[in-house]
Amino acid sequence: MKKIFKPLVVVALMLTGCSDFLEEDNKGGISNDDFYKTETGYQTLVTASYNTLRTSYRNTPWLQLAGTDIYNLSRGFAERGLMEYEQLYPENGQVKTFYQNSYNAIQTINMALYYSDIAQLSDANRKILTAELKFLRAFYHFLLVEQFGGIIINNEATFAPRMDLPRASLADSYQFIISEMEAALPDLGTAKAKVNKRTANHYLAKVYLTRGWDLGSNADFEKAKTYATAAINGQNITIPFEQLWSPTNQNNEEVIFAVQYDAKSIASESDGNNQQGIFGPYLGGSELNHKYMNGNIFPSWNLHNFFKENDARYEATFMLTIYDQYFDYYDASKNKNTIPIRAHYPRVWGREYTAADSIAYRAAHAGQIASNFRFYPFRSDENRYRASFESDMFMPVVKKFDSPSTRAIFNTHASVRDIVLARVAETYFLYAEACIGLNDLPTAAQYVQKVLDRPGNSKNGTKLVPNVDIATAGSQIAALDAYHIETAKEFVGEYNRWPELRRTKRLKDLTGRYNFDIRRIGVNAAFLGIGGADKIYRPIPQDAINLNDAQITQNPGYQ
Template structure:
C-alpha cells in the first residue's frame, strides 16, 4: 500500500481522487477545468499547497535533526537507524515518508501552476499565485536535494495517469532547476510574511547557492550566496532578546522570515497541531502531572550543553531549568513565581560540579516552594555521569523555546499551535558568514556571526557575547567551520536545519565522531560505512521508489 504514496502512482491518484471528489460533491457535474476556473475553486489548491508545509514539517523531523552532534539517543531507541546510521537501509519508513510527502507537495503545486492560466482573477493576483507556487515547488525540490543529492525533477501535473518513467537528474541539473525557478519568481513575490515572500526567496536562494558551492566546489556560488543573504538581511539589525524572540506571544516577529502557520482556530482538533514542543528532552510524566507531553525523540546531548559558556544567557532562554507545579505555570503572568511549588530543578555551576553545599543553600532559599515530589538533576561535567539517569523521567532539562501555552490543557504530543519557523534573519547572517568561510574570508565570517551574538541580552554581564572558538582567528577553513557550526548549534537548536548544515559543509561524520556519544560507542566508521564500503553521507533513495520506476535509478553510496 505504501508504494502508492510515491510520486509515480500517488500523483496520478491525487488527481483522479480529486476528480472523483468533485464528481461526488458537485451535483452539477463540474469538471476540474471549470472548478479551478473560479477563484473559490482555485484557492482550494493554493491552500492545499500551503497546507503541505504542515505535512512535511509538522511531524517528527528525523531527517533534519537525527544523527548529528546535538542530540543523543532517546530512551526508547526510537528510529535508531536515523540516530546512529548502523541500521539505516533503503526501506526506512521515515525516509520514505519524507520523500513521499515532498513529492506529494510538489504535485499539489504542479496542479496550481497548471490551472493558473484558467482561473478568472486579476492578472496581478494570478502572477502572485504563480510565483508562490513555483517557489514552493522549487523549495520542496531543494528539501529533497539536501537529503538525497540529485533528484527526480517533477515539473508537470500527472493528468493522464501515473508516470512510470522519471529519470533522476544529476546534482548539477537539480541545482539548475531549483535556482532557475526561484530566481524566476523572486521579483513577483510580495512582502506578506504569512505567505511565501520576497525575503524568503532571497534567503533560500542564499542557502541553495551556498549548498551548491560546497557540493560542486564553486567559489562563484559562495559570492552569489553572499549577495542573496545580504538582500535577505536588508539592513536588519538583530535586536530582539533571545527569550523574547521565542515568546509564545511574539510569533511572526520582525526576525521571522517564513514559518509554517498554525492557529488554534485553523486546526480540526487540538491534537492536530505540530509536535515541535514535545521533541527535545525527556518524558515529563503522565497527564496527571499537568506537564507537556514529551515524545523524547531528541535528547539534547552532553556535548551540546558544553557548547555554552557561563556568560551565555541563551542557555536559560533555551532550556526550562525550573519546572513549577504545572509546566506551563512558567508562562502564567498572574502567578507569583516566588510562591509556586517547584517540581524539578536543573542546576549548573559553571566550571565545577554542583555540590551538596550548593544544594542545601538553594533549598534554604526556596523553602516552602519545594514540592513533596521534587526532583533535581544537576549538570555533571562527566558525560558518563550525566547520562547515567537519562532513562528516567525529567532527567535532563527540556527545550522550552517552542512551547505552546495556548494548548496547555491538552495532553497530546501534537497539541502545539506554535508556528514552525523555517527561516529568520539570524540564519541569513549565518548563511552570509558561511559563504565567507567558503571563500576563506574568516575575518568577515566572524564579523557576521558576531552581529548575531551581539543580540541584546545574550551576555549576562551586559557586554558582547564571544564565540566559544574564534572564527576570525581560524588557521584554516576546517577550523573556521568548526567554530561556526558550534555557534550555529546554539543559535538554532531545535530548528530544522542541523543535518543539512553538517552535510553540506562536509562536517557530518567528523562532528558525529567527536560529539555524538551513541555513534562513538559503535565507532564512527562502523556507523557510516555502508554495505558497498562507501559512507552514508546522503539518505537512501527509498527502495520502493526505485522498484516502481521503470527508469533505472542508481542508489546513493552506502546503501
C-alpha cells in the first residue's frame, strides 16, 4: 500500500531533520499525485498554505514586538532575552520557533506550487492560485530577512532531506523576494480575504523600503513610493479609529492583509489566537468574567506619554473603564450609566490625578461604584507608574483586538478576531518613510498628516498634529524619531514594531531612550554582543547551523 505524504513539516532544513517526514495511513490507497491532481485535493494544499499564517501568528509573535521602545517586560519577565538582548543567545526558543515555522510554511507552499502543474484546474484558476502562493512564499522569506539578514532561499519542494543549504547574501535574498512578488502581481485577483493585488503592492513597497535602508539605495525608496501609491489607490483614511477596530467591522475597507479567523473555522472556541490577551496585566480569574490576559507584554509608560490630550485614539486603543464584566463595554443593550464599574484608569494632562478628582468621579457615577472598585491613574513620573507592576489590573489593557463573541471562554487563545497584518494607514506611513529616506521631509509630513486627519481623531475639534513636526525636524534622524512616535500611537499592538525600528537603524537609540528595562541595564550592555559587535539582527538558531552541512556564518554579536 502506498503512503500519502503529509507536506506540512517536510523541511528537514535544519531544525528537525528526517523526523519531520510524516506519513499517514492512506485507507483509500491513493497516491499524492492522484490526490493532489483533483481540484478538491489540490485545494487542501492551498488551504494549508494559507493556514500557515495561523500557525505563525496564533501565539505572541515575539520577534515582531520584543525589545523595542514601546513594550516593557512584564512582571513575569517573559522572554527576557528578546526583551532586553543581554541574554539573547542562538539557543533562544522563540527565535527557533519563528525560524522553524517560517521554513515549514515555505515548504508547504513549495509543495502546493509543485503540484499546481498537475492539478485539474482551469487555466485562470491555476494562474491566480500560483500567484497567491508565490507571494506567500516571498512573504515568509521577507519575514526571515527582516529578522536575520541574508537567508537560505528555499524555492523548491523537498521530498528527501536537504542538509547542504547555503545562506544567500542580503542582496540576493532581497532580489529573490522582489522578483517573486513582482512576478505574482499581474496575475493576482482582487478578492478581499485572499492575497490580492493590493496586498502585493503594499508589501513590495515595504520590501523596497527595507532594502533601501539596508543597502543604501535611493532608487529603492522611489520604488517604495511607486508601490505604496498603487496600494493606496487614491483611498483616503475615512473610518474613525474606534470603528476601525470594532469587533463588528472586521475586514473593512482599510484592511489590506489579515490572518483570517472565524469561530466556525476552528476546532474549538479556545483554538483561536491570543492577540487580545497580550498587552497588559492580568485582570483576575474566570470568576470575574473579564477577558484572559496572559500579561506577557506591558505597553510602556512612554507609549502612553506619546498620546496627547486631544487624541481620541487613546480611548480607542486602551480600555479605560472596566464595568461589572469586561465585555459589558460592547453590549449595546446595557446602560453604561447604570451598570457597576470595577476599575477606572483616569488620565489628566499636565498634572497628577488628585483626591479631588477621585471624589468628583465617584459623585458623577453615584450608584455605579462597585465594592471592589479601584482607581489606577496614569502617573507623570515613570518610576511612580511602574511601582505597581506586580499588581493585577494596574494599567489599562489594549482593547483594539477584543473578541466579545468568545467572552465566555477564559483561555489564552479565545480570540477569533482576524489578525490585521497590513492596512492602508500603514501604506501611507511607508510612503512617508520612503520620503524621509530621500530627505523629502515636507512630503513625509504630508503623508503622516493624512493619517492623523482620520475623522474623529481629534477630541476637541482642533487639528491633530505630530508630537514633533517632521517637515522641520532638521535632520533625517530627527525626522525618523518623530515618525516613529507617530507610528507607535497608530499601531499599538500590531505586529510590526521591531522590523520598523531595525530597518531605519533606530532600534538601539530609541530603545535606549524609551525602554525602561534597557535603560536599567544600560543600552550598550544590552546590545553589546560577542566580539564587541552590536546585536542588530536576531541570532540564527544554533540547531539550524549545526544541522546544515553548508558553512553558515552566525550573525554579528552572537558568534
